[in-house]
Amino acid sequence: MSDSAKQKEAAGDRVGMAKPASKIEWSKWFFMFLGMGLFALVYLSPPWPNAVDPMGKEFVLSPQGKAALALFLLAGIWWVFEVLPIGVTGIAIGVVQALFFIRPASEAFKDFMDPSVLFIFGSLVIGAVFTKVGITKRLAYKMLDIVGERTSMIYLGCFVVTALLTHLMAHTAVAATMYPLLLSIYALYGEGDRPTKFGKGLFIGMAFVAGAGSIITLLGAARGIVALGFYQEIVGREISFFELTFYMAPVGWLMVFLLWGFFMIFFKPEKAVIPGLREKARELNAAMGPLTRDEKMAGLIVLGVVVFLSLQSFIPALQAFNKAAVLLVSTILFFIFKILDVNDLEAVPWNIILLFAGAMSMGFCLWQTGAAEWLAINWLGFFQEAHWFIFVLSIAFFVMLMTNFIMNVAAIAISVPVALVVAPYLGVAPEVIVFAALVTAGMPFLLLVGAAPNAIAYNSKQFTSGEFFATGIPASILLMALVALAVLLIWPLMGMPITLPTP
Numbered sequence: 001m002s003d004s005a006k007q008k009e010a011a012g013d014r015v016g017m018a019k020p021a022s023k024i025e026w027s028k029w030f031f032m033f034l035g036m037g038l039f040a041l042v043y044l045s046p047p048w049p050n051a052v053d054p055m056g057k058e059f060v061l062s063p064q065g066k067a068a069l070a071l072f073l074l075a076g077i078w079w080v081f082e083v084l085p086i087g088v089t090g091i092a093i094g095v096v097q098a099l100f101f102i103r104p105a106s107e108a109f110k111d112f113m114d115p116s117v118l119f120i121f122g123s124l125v126i127g128a129v130f131t132k133v134g135i136t137k138r139l140a141y142k143m144l145d146i147v148g149e150r151t152s153m154i155y156l157g158c159f160v161v162t163a164l165l166t167h168l169m170a171h172t173a174v175a176a177t178m179y180p181l182l183l184s185i186y187a188l189y190g191e192g193d194r195p196t197k198f199g200k201g202l203f204i205g206m207a208f209v210a211g212a213g214s215i216i217t218l219l220g221a222a223r224g225i226v227a228l229g230f231y232q233e234i235v236g237r238e239i240s241f242f243e244l245t246f247y248m249a250p251v252g253w254l255m256v257f258l259l260w261g262f263f264m265i266f267f268k269p270e271k272a273v274i275p276g277l278r279e280k281a282r283e284l285n286a287a288m289g290p291l292t293r294d295e296k297m298a299g300l301i302v303l304g305v306v307v308f309l310s311l312q313s314f315i316p317a318l319q320a321f322n323k324a325a326v327l328l329v330s331t332i333l334f335f336i337f338k339i340l341d342v343n344d345l346e347a348v349p350w351n352i353i354l355l356f357a358g359a360m361s362m363g364f365c366l367w368q369t370g371a372a373e374w375l376a377i378n379w380l381g382f383f384q385e386a387h388w389f390i391f392v393l394s395i396a397f398f399v400m401l402m403t404n405f406i407m408n409v410a411a412i413a414i415s416v417p418v419a420l421v422v423a424p425y426l427g428v429a430p431e432v433i434v435f436a437a438l439v440t441a442g443m444p445f446l447l448l449v450g451a452a453p454n455a456i457a458y459n460s461k462q463f464t465s466g467e468f469f470a471t472g473i474p475a476s477i478l479l480m481a482l483v484a485l486a487v488l489l490i491w492p493l494m495g496m497p498i499t500l501p502t503p
Helices: 003-017 026-043 063-081 086-099 115-133 135-147 151-166 171-187 197-214 223-235 241-266 277-287 293-311 323-336 342-346 350-368 371-381 388-402 408-426 430-441 452-458 465-494
Strands: none
Touching: 026 063, 063 086, 063 350, 063 371, 063 465, 086 350, 115 135, 115 171, 115 293, 115 323, 115 350, 115 452, 135 151, 135 171, 135 277, 135 293, 151 171, 151 197, 151 241, 171 197, 171 452, 197 241, 197 452, 197 465, 223 408, 223 430, 241 430, 241 465, 293 323, 350 371, 350 452, 371 388, 388 408, 388 430, 388 465, 408 430, 430 465, 452 465
16 A cells, blocks of 8 residues: 555544544533623622511621622522532532632632531442442342332332431431442443433432431431520420431432332333342342451441440430541551552542532532521511411521522521521411421432432432432422321321410
8 A cells, every 4th residue: 555545544644543523512601691691690699688477687798798699590500400510519519609709719619628528528428438349239139129120119118228227327328328229229220321211210319318317317417406595495395306306317218219109200210020039139139158357347347436426416425426537447447458549549530528518618608608697587577477388488488498409407406496586476386387397308309419418329320410309309298298288187187286376
């Protein structure tokens, strides 16, 4: 072949190897500029009117607070429509705060290393360890051996196990534990990594059920302690650990089974039965052989951390220890005992961690600038003359919306104290206010940033943030219907006071 012919062939190869021009995603550009436009509209708008609480106290919305609301809108649009990787949007939240002087950069970015973010990191590391050493595969095979080959029963088995675990440990740690187990189960579905209805239902369902289960005890999340603290301070009475569980158990478990039915309708698996699954699970479990040294070490380390965190609710001397620090002890021990190495550390899903870091920064921004309190006062002001039932549902609804954007602890902190002050004027018992708020605070079904289990489930790549949002709308309607049922029927039958006696 001549030199000229060779050059032409090489040129042809280069043309063939050239990447096609990337297709412009106009929808993402539209929503990117929509978010920026809403930010500019609110940021540049004239000062907004003050909020006035039932006692006549005025709450001024500062320029920084108004800017925080503008950022709140931008972040919500960008997260829902995923115009950028969700972790990059998280970074943008800190950048905008610093560049537009909403908060100093030292504060905006400090929240990226908040203990809650590090707790997420530690939980993800535990999930990675369980996957690496094989514990999750053993658990998955055992569960499939029990629940059988019907995909509806696999849904139910996964949801029940998730809910049970949240009674004893934080729902974030539960999600991190269940996530690799679900990956092992989904691998046996026979569709590879391709997104399916079964995959979407399995992972979104795990996130939703982790929230539903976490409301039942004080061990599932920190929000319960905060709400009961406000109740004790304002009302002067204490709600015990077991009293909370007594009233929350029927609501939480009813929601778990309602969600099972919900996902069987909206994400009915393509296959009703996976033939031979039980036998295959038994064979795979037998092939793994006896427990390895790494499995035993990992199990003992995680068990020790879980026991310590659980005992914190019962032993006052242990309460001073930060939960994130305790959990991160497990991460350090994994490396000391060479269960993990530096390559495993580099494989941690930083996109998810940055997502949650940005959510924490957004939440603290709304809180510290007074924007969240201004929103709460204005919202409850609409209902201070309403029927007591509408007032209770309005509080639950506000907490449900806010907990999708900011920490559920913060959502409780800005709404429950105000609601407890307004409640006596409407003849509403304070107990129903606290419990209704705690139910919705535990179930942010709309945005990935609402709770760590949402973000952990997203890492499966079975669904987009838009699909999560679309699924969350009917699920949130179902949640509000359950709250209404609890207020009108379930809690009164159990003896909870709903209204105050007339003088």
